[in-house]
Amino acid sequence: MKRDVKVAIIDNSLWPNIYPPVEHWGRHLDVSFDVFVAREGRFPDPSAYSHVILTGSEASILERDPWVDKEISYAVRAIEAGAAVLGSCWGHQLLALALAGESHVRRCARPEIGWIPIRVLRDNDLLGPSGTPYVFSSHFDEVRDLPDAFEVLASTEVCPVQAFRLKGRPVWGLQSHPEIDIPTGRKFLEDLVAADFKGREYLLEALSRPPRDSGLIRRIAGNFLGADLTDPVRRD
Numbered sequence: 001m002k003r004d005v006k007v008a009i010i011d012n013s014l015w016p017n018i019y020p021p022v023e024h025w026g027r028h029l030d031v032s033f034d035v036f037v038a039r040e041g042r043f044p045d046p047s048a049y050s051h052v053i054l055t056g057s058e059a060s061i062l063e064r065d066p067w068v069d070k071e072i073s074y075a076v077r078a079i080e081a082g083a084a085v086l087g088s089c090w091g092h093q094l095l096a097l098a099l100a101g102e103s104h105v106r107r108c109a110r111p112e113i114g115w116i117p118i119r120v121l122r123d124n125d126l127l128g129p130s131g132t133p134y135v136f137s138s139h140f141d142e143v144r145d146l147p148d149a150f151e152v153l154a155s156t157e158v159c160p161v162q163a164f165r166l167k168g169r170p171v172w173g174l175q176s177h178p179e180i181d182i183p184t185g186r187k188f189l190e191d192l193v194a195a196d197f198k199g200r201e202y203l204l205e206a207l208s209r210p211p212r213d214s215g216l217i218r219r220i221a222g223n224f225l226g227a228d229l230t231d232p233v234r235r236d
Helices: 021-026 066-080 090-099 184-196 198-207 216-225
Strands: 007-013 033-037 051-054 084-088 103-117 134-143 150-155 163-166 172-173
Touching: 007 021, 007 103, 051 066, 051 090, 066 084, 066 090, 084 090, 084 216, 090 103, 090 134, 090 150, 090 163, 090 172, 090 198, 103 184, 103 198, 184 198
Parallel strands: 007 033, 007 051, 051 084, 084 172
Antiparallel strands: 103 134, 150 163, 163 172
């Protein structure tokens, strides 16, 4: 029997006055959703939602507070329960950490900040056809060297794992922030500069470049909510 769409957003923000990811994602979802604030340490029943979005965060995946371990456990159990799970930026890194281990996340050699082209390596059921769309990006950590259980869907020259899928599951990670549009992205970068956030030179460099966004979020949101959950594959 096909599951009804019921969406949970796990809000991983630390400073929601600067980075409000629920607001960003909510603009692109044509269904209602429930929100759970990760830093408060409360997560839903893993079987209660058909679709789960793990947002980005100002935190580093390499420096983890206790609530992160709870989220790792929750994400694994939600996948085991057959949910469709989508992680963006920090959420993408958390999925790799949860499913592949600590050796598969690391600090970036060079952060990717601002609007960047990503190479979609092949046609796929989340990003759509192969090509080079532009998306907003803001990350200092990254996913690396995923094992064979994962399929890499997109990359850049400095970040080989821009998007992945867990093979056989409706589980995806996106290193970018396709949900952040140009006006929102500019304000976000300006607010980070004003807050004296790390990587000031990268933030200012991004603000100096002309922004370009391909609107990939519309395809991603529709494909994610339409993911086939009729026959979830479960772990033994």
